[in-house]
Amino acid sequence: MLQMTTLELTTAVLSFILPFVTIIILTPFVIKILSNHGKLVQDFHKPGKPLVPKPGGPVIIVSLILGESIIYFATGEINALVLVLVTVIAGVIGIVDDIYTLSGILKPALLITASLPILVFGAYSFNIDFPIFGAVRLSIIYPLLVLIAIPVTANTINTIDVLNGAVSGFIAIASVPLLFAFLFIGSFNSVLLVLPLLSVSIGFFIFHRFPSKIFPGDSGSLSLGAIYGAIVIVGGIEIVGIIALLPAILNSFFFLSSVKRFVEHRQIKERPVKVLDGNMLAASRSGSAPITLVRLILADRPLLEKDIVLNILKLVSFSSFLAIITAVLTWVI
Amino acid sequence: MASAIFSLILLITAVWAMIFVGLAAIFLFVVPIPDVISGNVGIFFSSVLQVLISGALTMLWLISIWQLRNYYVRKKILNLSNKE
Numbered sequence: 001m002l003q004m005t006t007l008e009l010t011t012a013v014l015s016f017i018l019p020f021v022t023i024i025i026l027t028p029f030v031i032k033i034l035s036n037h038g039k040l041v042q043d044f045h046k047p048g049k050p051l052v053p054k055p056g057g058p059v060i061i062v063s064l065i066l067g068e069s070i071i072y073f074a075t076g077e078i079n080a081l082v083l084v085l086v087t088v089i090a091g092v093i094g095i096v097d098d099i100y101t102l103s104g105i106l107k108p109a110l111l112i113t114a115s116l117p118i119l120v121f122g123a124y125s126f127n128i129d130f131p132i133f134g135a136v137r138l139s140i141i142y143p144l145l146v147l148i149a150i151p152v153t154a155n156t157i158n159t160i161d162v163l164n165g166a167v168s169g170f171i172a173i174a175s176v177p178l179l180f181a182f183l184f185i186g187s188f189n190s191v192l193l194v195l196p197l198l199s200v201s202i203g204f205f206i207f208h209r210f211p212s213k214i215f216p217g218d219s220g221s222l223s224l225g226a227i228y229g230a231i232v233i234v235g236g237i238e239i240v241g242i243i244a245l246l247p248a249i250l251n252s253f254f255f256l257s258s259v260k261r262f263v264e265h266r267q268i269k270e271r272p273v274k275v276l277d278g279n280m281l282a283a284s285r286s287g288s289a290p291i292t293l294v295r296l297i298l299a300d301r302p303l304l305e306k307d308i309v310l311n312i313l314k315l316v317s318f319s320s321f322l323a324i325i326t327a328v329l330t331w332v333i
Numbered sequence: 334m335a336s337a338i339f340s341l342i343l344l345i346t347a348v349w350a351m352i353f354v355g356l357a358a359i360f361l362f363v364v365p366i367p368d369v370i371s372g373n374v375g376i377f378f379s380s381v382l383q384v385l386i387s388g389a390l391t392m393l394w395l396i397s398i399w400q401l402r403n404y405y406v407r408k409k410i411l412n413l414s415n416k417e
Binding site: 130131132133134136140141239243246247250253254257283285291293295296297299300311314315318319322326 | 338340341342344345346348349352353356357359360364380384395398399402405406409410
């Protein structure tokens with residue numbers, strides 16, 4: 001049974017509430033500032049392509065840093081400091097990408113630096129816990145896997161940021177199995193690490209959901225993906241994290257295997273989805289358009305944007321359920 | 334709306350189940366591979382062999398997902414395109 005001290009309980013409440021309140025208070029200000037400075041982009045999936053402020057990423061980054069810093073100063077948990085550093089590095093790369101648009105190769109290459117705090121602080125275990133079969137020690141390969149893990153998770157989450165509320169809702173739901181896994185392991189400090197991510201993604205979803213009042217931009221989606229990957233590594237729950245992210249992983253895999261190269265999505269000539277009259281979106285029937293999760297969701301018939309997002313959230317709910325089953329098979333049975 | 338994602342839920346379930354099949358293959362057949370040569374050279378050799386076989390199984394897993402995707406796309410998207 002998990003035992004909690006008053007300090008730990010207070011830290012849990014503060015690391016959830018304060019980032020949430022920060023994002024709720026700061027986001028309207030950022031929307032106003034971005035709008036006043038003309039930092040607006042077209043929402044391609046709506047008739048008339050309305051303008052939406054972007055990026056909201058800096059608010060996400062500040063709120064995540066605040067939450068993890070509270071945990072670090074209250075408990076001295078070194079993994080919280082690692083998460084702060086990973087978020088800062090990925091966030092800065094995201095902001096640069098929002099301003100200058102990095103190439104499809106340069107972005108993941110730069111994101112390798114976001115993995116360095118994990119390696120420098122030795123915030124990982126060489127043992128990977130597998131369901132049913134037990135643990136395996138990967139002394140040589142694991143540090144190399146850590147190096148590519150953050151670019152992979154950050155870009156994977158980045159590619160799911162295609163419709164209103166998709167990425168923030170996706171991360172909020174995919175964070176839940178991480179909480180379960182850490183509870184099953186009995187590591188309360190690791191449970192704490194997830195709370196800022198959960199509260200920030202829920203808080204941002206309020207503004208990002210259909211119809212979006214702000215877009216997170218690459219700074220938002222990359223920092224959310226990077227901290228998610230870092231939590232999974234420092235907590236030693238790799239398999240659970242992979243399974244929770246399966247819809248996003250499949251989306252990336254489908255996209256890369258259809259375009260057959262690392263490419264920035266803005267450079268794709270043939271869009272996988274087309275906008276019909278009456279706010280409906282339909283799958284492209286072209287054989288040369290990239291395969292994406294949204295295109296597969298639309299395979300049967302055209303849908304409204306909010307219904308597609310609802311389907312994405314249903315898929316991540318299902319994969320999160322499978323991840324919880326996997327956690328049970330790994331640490332409970 | 335449920336039918337729109339039912340196939341994708343099946344796809345995710347298949348990918349999840351294949352992780353367990355792959356793990357079973359690795360833990361039952363690859364991990365127990367003995368050191369054919371004694372000493373550190375033997376340990377190194379069998380470790381490299383285990384990594385290579387596990388990597389090959391992972392590639393097999395990715396190819397399986399790719400084939401499932403191709404089947405889905407042919408059946409659901411390109412098939413409709415031919416009819417249109």
